Amino acid sequence: MSESNPPRLQVNNVTQRFGDVVALDDVSLSVNDGELVSLLGPSGCGKTTLLRIIGGLAAPVEGQVLLSGEDVTHVPAHKRPTHLVFQRPTMFPHLNVFDNIAFGLRISRVPKAELRSRVEEALSLVRLPGYESRRSHELSGGQMQRIALARALANKPQVLLLDEPFSALDLKVRLAMEGELRRLHRETGTTIIFVTHDQREALALSDRIALFNQGRIEQFAPPWDIYQEPCSEFAAGFVGDANTLTAAVSGPGGATIGGQPVSLPGDPHAGTYTVVLRPELVTLQPQSEPGPGLAGVIGDLAYRGSVVSYEIDIEGLDRPLRAELAAALAADMNVGDAVRATWRGADCLVLDADDGAS
Amino acid sequence: MNASVIARRLRFGPGAASAPGALGLIVFFLAPVVTLLVYSFLTSGRFSVARPFTLSNYDATISAAGTAGAVRNSVLLGVLAAGVAVVVGLAIASWLRYYAGRLQNVVLSMIIISMFASYLVRIYAFRILLGDEGAVNTVLDTLGIVSEPVSWMLFSRFAVVCALTHIALPYVVLILYGAFRPLDPAYLEAAQDLGAGALTRWVRVILPTMAAPIGSAFLMTFVLTSADYVTPQFLGGTGQQMVGLLIQTNFTVAGDWARGAALSFLTLGAYLLCYVIMGLGLRIAKLNTIRWGT
Ligand SMILES: Nc1ncnc2c1ncn2[C@@H]1O[C@H](COP(=O)(O)OP(=O)(O)O)[C@@H](O)[C@H]1O
Numbered sequence: 243m244s245e246s247n248p249p250r251l252q253v254n255n256v257t258q259r260f261g262d263v264v265a266l267d268d269v270s271l272s273v274n275d276g277e278l279v280s281l282l283g284p285s286g287c288g289k290t291t292l293l294r295i296i297g298g299l300a301a302p303v304e305g306q307v308l309l310s311g312e313d314v315t316h317v318p319a320h321k322r323p324t325h326l327v328f329q330r331p332t333m334f335p336h337l338n339v340f341d342n343i344a345f346g347l348r349i350s351r352v353p354k355a356e357l358r359s360r361v362e363e364a365l366s367l368v369r370l371p372g373y374e375s376r377r378s379h380e381l382s383g384g385q386m387q388r389i390a391l392a393r394a395l396a397n398k399p400q401v402l403l404l405d406e407p408f409s410a411l412d413l414k415v416r417l418a419m420e421g422e423l424r425r426l427h428r429e430t431g432t433t434i435i436f437v438t439h440d441q442r443e444a445l446a447l448s449d450r451i452a453l454f455n456q457g458r459i460e461q462f463a464p465p466w467d468i469y470q471e472p473c474s475e476f477a478a479g480f481v482g483d484a485n486t487l488t489a490a491v492s493g494p495g496g497a498t499i500g501g502q503p504v505s506l507p508g509d510p511h512a513g514t515y516t517v518v519l520r521p522e523l524v525t526l527q528p529q530s531e532p533g534p535g536l537a538g539v540i541g542d543l544a545y546r547g548s549v550v551s552y553e554i555d556i557e558g559l560d561r562p563l564r565a566e567l568a569a570a571l572a573a574d575m576n577v578g579d580a581v582r583a584t585w586r587g588a589d590c591l592v593l594d595a596d597d598g599a600s
Numbered sequence: 601m602n603a604s605v606i607a608r609r610l611r612f613g614p615g616a617a618s619a620p621g622a623l624g625l626i627v628f629f630l631a632p633v634v635t636l637l638v639y640s641f642l643t644s645g646r647f648s649v650a651r652p653f654t655l656s657n658y659d660a661t662i663s664a665a666g667t668a669g670a671v672r673n674s675v676l677l678g679v680l681a682a683g684v685a686v687v688v689g690l691a692i693a694s695w696l697r698y699y700a701g702r703l704q705n706v707v708l709s710m711i712i713i714s715m716f717a718s719y720l721v722r723i724y725a726f727r728i729l730l731g732d733e734g735a736v737n738t739v740l741d742t743l744g745i746v747s748e749p750v751s752w753m754l755f756s757r758f759a760v761v762c763a764l765t766h767i768a769l770p771y772v773v774l775i776l777y778g779a780f781r782p783l784d785p786a787y788l789e790a791a792q793d794l795g796a797g798a799l800t801r802w803v804r805v806i807l808p809t810m811a812a813p814i815g816s817a818f819l820m821t822f823v824l825t826s827a828d829y830v831t832p833q834f835l836g837g838t839g840q841q842m843v844g845l846l847i848q849t850n851f852t853v854a855g856d857w858a859r860g861a862a863l864s865f866l867t868l869g870a871y872l873l874c875y876v877i878m879g880l881g882l883r884i885a886k887l888n889t890i891r892w893g894t
């Protein structure tokens with residue numbers, strides 16, 4: 243990206259407090275033109291607060307918001323080229339679909355012919371042409387959120403802000419809406435900030451994910467990186483399923499988990515480490531076959547169609563180790579079987595030592 | 601269907617539960633109104649009515665010298681008081697809904713308690729407020745704004761409108777506060793997000809969605825204030841006849857019950873007409889019923 247082309251959106255050191263609650267703590271974020279960035283995190287971690295600050299519905303106590311390089315921190319929402327879709331439908335009940343979508347266009351005095359074509363265009367983008375004269379009570383929840391999307395898109399926002407727009411919908415409708423949003427993003431090239439607490443949704447939709455934890459950004463990276471290389475135990479646990487184990491390293495090649503010898507990638511120094519291991523990367527072997535790995539007993543198993551989930555009770559560990567095997571490989575393993583859990587060395591992730599050594 | 605079946609239906613049928621309600625309506629609403637309606641078509645004696653039936657009461661009322669002026673006065677005062685009450689009530693109700701926070705319940709209770717005070721006491725309070733030695737003049741004097749008391753305030757239309765507005769305001773606030781409940785702040789934020797400044801939000805979102813309750817509040821307080829006949833007597837100037845006073849005079853001093861009744865029904869008809877016109881207007885604008893989402 244060249245010097246003359248500032249990022250579409252920059253959030254610089256934004257802090258927000260509500261009384262004693264620190265909702266955002268020195269948050270910085272830079273979003274490129276046309277990117278779809280998710281703000282992912284558990285409920286109450288400050289996602290909505292940041293979105294409202296970006297949209298101009300609130301001003302931060304510290305920090306700046308820049309749109310295409312221009313400082314808009316104190317520009318109110320109605321003068322900002324950003325548009326928001328709220329969690330709950332906010333379709334104006336006294337107006338029909340057409341007038342709802344035209345709401346912003348009328349305020350900015352778009353000429354009649356253009357207004358009509360932009361409303362029609364927005365409606366076909368969300369695949370609801372022909373719904374112009376409906377009122378909100380004649381629409382389903384999913385349709386109302388599509389209208390809200392169309393209403394925002396008709397104004398051609400510089401940044402489209404979505405605050406968990408699908409969270410109130412049925413799972414099936416929600417999956418369909420995710421597909422729609424990916425298509426919309428491809429077709430319009432709009433820069434989108436998408437708030438969600440659903441890691442699956444964030445992984446499926448985003449170019450990059452900003453993972454929030456208690457008002458701070460824990461990690462900001464593409465979905466692949468977040469999943470493969472979580473920067474912390476929190477990141478590993480929140481995005482996808484993960485076993486987090488404690489490994490003790492006494493010297494080169496002397497790593498143990500729960501007292502059993504294991505090999506860790508990168509030959510870490512002596513110390514205590516957190517090791518992250520995705521269940522789908524664990525393989526199980528009968529203990530009768532010799533080899534490395536953590537010995538244990540299958541405590542529980544759940545058949546999930548394409549995969550089978552196992553919980554293995556391993557001596558020296560306070561939590562069972564979770565493993566997920568392709569159903570085809572899992573045929574002859576049952577509860578009570580003595581097994582050995584193994585993984586390829588590079589498949590487990592060693593986080594920084596708990597005592598500060600690296 | 602024989603009589604015993606009808607009797608059983610009446611006692612045990614689905615309508616049985618609503619019988620007390622129907623009885624209440626008949627005793628308290630229908631019977632007095634019908635009696636008065638009959639009076640208005642009878643011939644008046646002194647403090648009495650008798651046959652034959654006639655339309656002359658209506659004729660005489662409409663053409664009487666004082667009627668037009670009284671109507672003008674009533675409409676003027678009613679519109680002023682109800683109008684001011686609606687504007688101020690909108691401001692108070694929206695503040696309560698969107699900004700008052702924890703004060704909401706306290707302020708609402710205060711408004712309701714203010715309605716408990718006797719009507720007469722409240723009218724007298726305005727004498728104390730607006731008189732030459734009253735609170736308003738004292739403040740103006742202390743601040744050095746005036747050197748002599750402002751004496752036009754009391755016994756004037758101004759005083760009447762003040763008192764009538766004061767009486768109408770709690771009703772307006774309660775009606776509008778209830779109406780504001782479903783208008784979640786998120787709708788207003790959505791409007792702002794789409795480019796609507798404060799004024800535009802009022803014009804394009806609040807007023808249209810609140811049109812029906814605003815109309816009801818206005819009409820209700822217009823009826824309440826324009827028909828008032830006590831406040832003008834205590835606070836009004838001389839020579840400002842109002843319809844309510846005319847009706848009262850007909851029934852008491854003049855003893856012309858039939859004309860009093862006729863004037864009552866003309867007034868009632870006028871109010872009904874306003875109601876119908878408002879209903880039609882709202883219907884044409886498609887604002888008569890707003891269906892809020894869940
Ligand atoms: N207007 C507000 N007043 C007081 N506290 C608030 C307000 N808005 C948010 N908070 C607090 O800030 C924190 C972050 O809230 P929010 O941004 O809504 O979280 P999220 O959207 O991630 O669930 C929460 O602890 C919440 O209680």
Ligand SMILES: [Mg+2]
Nearest residue numbers: 286289290291
């Ligand atoms: Mg939220």
